[in-house]
Amino acid sequence: MQDTYIFQPIAVVNSPYKEKFGIPRQPGLAETVTSSITLLPEFSTQEIVRGLENCSHIWLLFVFSECLEKGWKPTVRPPRLGGNKRIGVFSSRSPFRPNPIGLSPVKLINIEITEGCTTLFISGADLLDGTPILDIKPYLPYSDSLPEASFPFAENIKLLQQTIFFSESALSTLATEERRLAQPIKNQITELLRCDPRPAYKKNDPDKSYGVKLHDLNIRFRITDEHIYVDLIEVTRQA
Structure with missing residues (x-):
């Protein structure tokens, strides 16, 4: 061989x-x-x-x-x-x-x-x-x-079911970036966050803020037992 x-x-x-x-x-x-x-x-x-x-x-x-x-x-x-x-x-x-x-x-x-x-x-x-x-x-x-x-270790996927709230700032950026990228960014962010990207050992900290990159955007979010918050969407593309 x-x-x-x-x-x-x-x-x-x-x-x-x-x-x-x-x-x-x-x-x-x-x-x-x-x-x-x-x-x-x-x-x-x-x-x-x-x-x-x-x-x-x-x-x-x-x-x-x-x-x-x-x-x-x-x-x-x-x-x-x-x-x-x-x-x-x-x-x-x-x-x-x-x-x-x-x-x-x-x-x-x-x-x-x-x-x-x-x-x-x-x-x-x-x-x-x-x-x-x-x-x-x-x-x-x-x-x-x-x-x-x-x-038995992975019989099914458990997606987060908390209500997702987008801040006014995030919604404003979404309106612009969805037109520019011609992508359903809000739906994409929702799907990603329901998969719970947080490290397993940090899931007990509801005040912890995370950033996840999607396209040329940085999505800042927090997750609590009751809600998912999208606080800010930053455009990271080069001028």
Whole structure:
């Protein structure tokens, strides 16, 4: 058996997620957030994606590129278990793995081919901007969906149900930025915050303010037992 395998990225992700903090921990949790995948020049041909337009969903195999230098450990503390209980890395979706490879199913919206550039538009991705893609595969409903599957550590997703309040300042910025970006920013922020991006060990501090990056915006928010507050939306783009 060969000891080492070398894989070449075939594409790169263009995502509104500009930093790891705040990205949904699983795909499909923020369906209104759209991203795109640009095939690298040597793979950017019409033939290579022929027939893919018939897929409603696709699998993406990618590299946790921001974790390459941080190594891995045999056990991890998943946020899903409160950040305190350790389980084996192979029992988790941790990005810190012996081989930092991820797998995400996403919705395929459209394929655009212009002047030798092939771009796939997708929604529901949980990928950082600039993530290298190793492979793209069709999602097959008859074999990839397994209703009888179970895993007691993660039987279902628990989204936050608190009422979300946007400050007057945040609403004012939203009105401008939704027009500029042509994106449903308010809905996207709502989906992201209901996934509760806070570190597990800080969830008992209702006064703690956090910032999550989306597009070129910094969303400042707080979460209490009763409410989610979006206090400020700052534009971070360069002048």
